[in-house]
Amino acid sequence: MSKFKEKLAEKIPSYRERVTRLAKEYGDVVIDQVKMSQMYGGMRGIKCLTTDISYLDPEEGIRFRGYTIPECLAKLPKKAGAEMPYVEGHFYLLLTGDIPTESDIKDVVDDFAKRSKVPKYVFDMLRAMHKDTHPMTMFNAAVLALQKESEFVPKYNAGMSKMDYWDPFFEDSMNLLAKLPEIAAFIYRYKYKGDTAIDPDPSLDFGANFAHMMGIKSPYDEISRLYFLLHSDHESGNVSAHTTHLVASALSDPYYALSAGLDGLAGPLHGLANQEVLRWIQGVMDKMGNELPTMEDLKKFVWDTLKSGQVIPGYGHAVLRKTDPRYTAQREFALKHLPDDKIFKLVSMLYEVVPPILVEQGKAKNPWPNVDAHSGVIQWHYGVTEYDFYTVMFGVGRAIGVLSNIIWDRAVGQALERPKSLTIDMLEKIAGIK
Numbered sequence: 001m002s003k004f005k006e007k008l009a010e011k012i013p014s015y016r017e018r019v020t021r022l023a024k025e026y027g028d029v030v031i032d033q034v035k036m037s038q039m040y041g042g043m044r045g046i047k048c049l050t051t052d053i054s055y056l057d058p059e060e061g062i063r064f065r066g067y068t069i070p071e072c073l074a075k076l077p078k079k080a081g082a083e084m085p086y087v088e089g090h091f092y093l094l095l096t097g098d099i100p101t102e103s104d105i106k107d108v109v110d111d112f113a114k115r116s117k118v119p120k121y122v123f124d125m126l127r128a129m130h131k132d133t134h135p136m137t138m139f140n141a142a143v144l145a146l147q148k149e150s151e152f153v154p155k156y157n158a159g160m161s162k163m164d165y166w167d168p169f170f171e172d173s174m175n176l177l178a179k180l181p182e183i184a185a186f187i188y189r190y191k192y193k194g195d196t197a198i199d200p201d202p203s204l205d206f207g208a209n210f211a212h213m214m215g216i217k218s219p220y221d222e223i224s225r226l227y228f229l230l231h232s233d234h235e236s237g238n239v240s241a242h243t244t245h246l247v248a249s250a251l252s253d254p255y256y257a258l259s260a261g262l263d264g265l266a267g268p269l270h271g272l273a274n275q276e277v278l279r280w281i282q283g284v285m286d287k288m289g290n291e292l293p294t295m296e297d298l299k300k301f302v303w304d305t306l307k308s309g310q311v312i313p314g315y316g317h318a319v320l321r322k323t324d325p326r327y328t329a330q331r332e333f334a335l336k337h338l339p340d341d342k343i344f345k346l347v348s349m350l351y352e353v354v355p356p357i358l359v360e361q362g363k364a365k366n367p368w369p370n371v372d373a374h375s376g377v378i379q380w381h382y383g384v385t386e387y388d389f390y391t392v393m394f395g396v397g398r399a400i401g402v403l404s405n406i407i408w409d410r411a412v413g414q415a416l417e418r419p420k421s422l423t424i425d426m427l428e429k430i431a432g433i434k
């Protein structure tokens with residue numbers, strides 16, 4: 001057993017004990033009530049999920065295992081000379097709750113390297129798909145195609161204790177995560193660079209290897225590390241995390257569960273928003289003859305978008321009520337590395353223009369930018385202008401968080417998820433409508 005897995009195994013019994021105690025001894029304690037408006041409002045705010053991996057405070061933003069984004073960036077170990085922490089170290093933190101040492105990280109880096117070989121049938125399948133297939137469909141299909149590799153399935157079929165489910169979930173998740181950077185980079189170079197895949201370099205860490213396989217020079221390795229870290233987890237209720245958790249609760253293995261979660265990430269109100277942001281920004285630039293608009297022109301463009309019944313992509317959030325710290329972290333990177341980039345300047349102008357307009361319009365509960373308002377501009381700067389691809393990178397990052405979550409779901413014995421539904425007749429009766 002690797003030191004990493006041993007560490008996790010050490011942590012599980014005390015968490016299991018706490019969860020069993022809460023569920024058994026305090027099983028009747030009321031946590032929340034459900035309102036009619038929440039049943040028809042996407043279940044916003046209902047406290048009915050549990051995770052220790054991240055917590056989203058509406059005002060402060062995400063904390064990973066109790067650490068804010070600036071704290072993670074400062075405390076997690078970095079490769080000598082690197083600006084951003086190892087993705088492997090962040091994964092270690094999410095899974096164990098501890099900030100890793102250099103040697104802990106080496107353990108994970110080496111483990112990933114051993115598991116990273118992508119079987120040829122995955123590439124064959126991707127090449128057999130229609131060239132116009134959305135890269136997110138290709139990515140999700142690749143994850144699903146790998147399902148035959150699941151170690152959970154044969155162990156489950158052979159009969160195993162519920163207490164041990166987490167072990168093959170861990171193995172499947174590690175095997176899957178190790179392969180995602182190569183699958184994602186392959187899709188990029190297959191679709192947009194004339195099928196010129198670049199072989200992985202096993203001596204590189206997760207973020208740097210992805211940058212290498214994309215064929216993009218430093219500091220793209222730094223932005224890859226940052227990007228995967230920032231997109232990893234956002235509590236349990238968002239569509240990708242919740243879907244992965246739900247599907248895994250049926251004891252569908254991590255391949256099935258992640259592929260389902262990624263399907264949710266592909267929606268325009270969720271992960272696809274970063275592609276929408278760039279598409280929308282290009283619309284502004286096209287209209288302005290590729291020049292920066294004036295503030296007045298930009299205000300008009302924003303109002304025109306709203307008046308045509310569309311949302312402003314990259315703004316608003318179901319939980320957050322301030323500027324997303326994931327936006328801020330990317331803005332700080334951009335201020336340092338690409339302050340004169342034209343699209344970055346436009347994104348900065350939007351930061352001034354959009355919030356007051358959304359407030360004036362009075363619909364959005366949160367007028368501030370979310371992570372997606374910034375992700376695309378940095379990718380564009382480093383030459384990744386094929387914005388259909390952005391959600392795939394979001395997916396690589398999100399996999400780190402959602403897979404950590406389903407390993408822990410099995411570790412603490414989370415049950416099959418099965419909420420109850422009511423009919424309109426029943427609700428009208430409850431409401432006292434005659």
Ligand code: AMX
Nearest residue numbers: 269270271273311312313314315316317318363364365366
């Ligand atoms: N532009 C215009 N209108 C917006 C808006 C925006 N950016 N954000 C919210 N609104 C509107 C909603 O459409 C809704 O209108 P309705 O009453 O006519 O249906 C109203 O404001 C209230 O919505 P809300 O409670 O503030 O937001 P929500 O929880 O229902 O939805 C989100 C949250 C993110 C889907 C929404 O803000 C949105 O559509 N934003 C643009 C798309 C986007 O950036 N998505 C990415 C989110 C982050 C992620 O998952 N990657």
